[in-house]
Amino acid sequence: MNRSSVTVAAMVPYEVLVAPALDLTEAVSGALPPGVGVLLTDSTVGPLHATSVAEALKKGGWELIDTVKVPAGEASKSLSIYEEVVRRLARAGLPRGGTLFALGGGVVGDLGGFVASSYMRGVNLVQLPTSLLSMVDSSVGGKVGLDLPEGKNLIGAFLQPCLVAANLDWVDTLPPREISHGLAEVVKMGLLTGGKFFEDLWRFLAPARTGDTGALQALIVHSVRVKAAVVAADEREVGLRSILNYGHTIGHGLEAAATYDLPHGAAVAAGMLGAARLSREIFRTDLLEVHEDLLSAAGLPLKAPAVDVQSVLKAVGRDKKRRTSDQPYEYRFVLLEDVGRPLRDVLVRDTLVRRAIEAILES
Numbered sequence: 001m002n003r004s005s006v007t008v009a010a011m012v013p014y015e016v017l018v019a020p021a022l023d024l025t026e027a028v029s030g031a032l033p034p035g036v037g038v039l040l041t042d043s044t045v046g047p048l049h050a051t052s053v054a055e056a057l058k059k060g061g062w063e064l065i066d067t068v069k070v071p072a073g074e075a076s077k078s079l080s081i082y083e084e085v086v087r088r089l090a091r092a093g094l095p096r097g098g099t100l101f102a103l104g105g106g107v108v109g110d111l112g113g114f115v116a117s118s119y120m121r122g123v124n125l126v127q128l129p130t131s132l133l134s135m136v137d138s139s140v141g142g143k144v145g146l147d148l149p150e151g152k153n154l155i156g157a158f159l160q161p162c163l164v165a166a167n168l169d170w171v172d173t174l175p176p177r178e179i180s181h182g183l184a185e186v187v188k189m190g191l192l193t194g195g196k197f198f199e200d201l202w203r204f205l206a207p208a209r210t211g212d213t214g215a216l217q218a219l220i221v222h223s224v225r226v227k228a229a230v231v232a233a234d235e236r237e238v239g240l241r242s243i244l245n246y247g248h249t250i251g252h253g254l255e256a257a258a259t260y261d262l263p264h265g266a267a268v269a270a271g272m273l274g275a276a277r278l279s280r281e282i283f284r285t286d287l288l289e290v291h292e293d294l295l296s297a298a299g300l301p302l303k304a305p306a307v308d309v310q311s312v313l314k315a316v317g318r319d320k321k322r323r324t325s326d327q328p329y330e331y332r333f334v335l336l337e338d339v340g341r342p343l344r345d346v347l348v349r350d351t352l353v354r355r356a357i358e359a360i361l362e363s
Contacts, residue, residue, distance in 0.1 A: 041068070041104050094120075102125065104128075105130055136189070136223035142158045142161070183219075190294075240344075250360075252267070266300060273291055275333060282348065309358055309361070
């Protein structure tokens with residue numbers, strides 16, 4: 001199967017490479033001259049892939065001076081883990097011109113990106129996403145950050161990587177549930193985009209869910225191309241890029257209310273169902289069944305675990321899309337007038353938001 005390449009036309013352009021059996025030595029050598037690096041991974045991914053990645057980098061002339069392993073899970077996107085990682089880099093002696101290789105899912109990518117953006121006022125970053133979720137979304141676009149107990153991604157920065165290299169063979173090590181969670185972001189992208197991408201959702205979701213490499217590659221490349229186009233138009237999220245938060249306003253609120261014990265894909269799926277209900281109320285466009293059918297095809301639940309609704313609303317009230325002019329009883333949402341027709345900054349009253357949240361929670 002051919003290697004797919006998508007260029008992200010950011011201020012400093014970079015490539016996103018997607019392929020099975022990806023030659024990592026060749027991929028990294030094409031983006032950066034060899035130098036000094038540190039590999040960041042987690043306790044789940046490290047034992048599976050860190051040795052082979054380190055060997056591929058050393059084959060390309062890289063000097064890896066440390067491999068830093070953090071606990072797997074959302075809790076590692078924290079200030080305490082961030083401090084441990086940057087101090088490890090300092091003790092290892094990673095120089096200003098060094099490179100941090102982030103090998104893992106979205107947590108490692110976000111944490112590694114924020115570390116790279118701030119250590120020595122910025123070092124090079126290479127994203128090596130191992131989860132479907134990170135391949136289709138979080139590794140591309142340069143948004144990096146940490147969580148606080150008060151909300152998700154409230155500490156962050158923009159740092160575009162020098163390269164994103166996604167080896168589809170890494171997906172083979174994922175349990176089916178993790179593939180489904182990644183497909184939540186694919187469904188989101190297809191609903192926002194419409195056209196051939198939306199048509200291909202119906203064709204490829206079911207085989208992708210079972211690990212079909214061709215279907216996965218097609219959907220990943222679709223998603224990356226959409227995100228690359230949006231990032232090129234609005235790299236620092238001052239306008240258009242906020243449409244990519246579809247489903248995330250309620251989704252992030254659910255994650256915070258569940259103390260980050262709810263997988264991101266499941267939260268986004270529930271958040272999209274909540275947004276579909278709001279779109280039906282406001283635009284009289286009923287896309288709820290379309291959402292449910294696509295998410296079911298992806299193997300995602302149509303309900304979120306029961307959490308305190310007021311806690312979700314409180315987290316939604318801290319969403320980064322809020323403005324100082326917003327009233328306490330209003331929340332900003334990305335909603336769909338129709339498939340492929342997103343609207344951002346839609347103000348929704350709290351009573352409607354509360355009903356939408358209650359409708360997606362298990363009783």
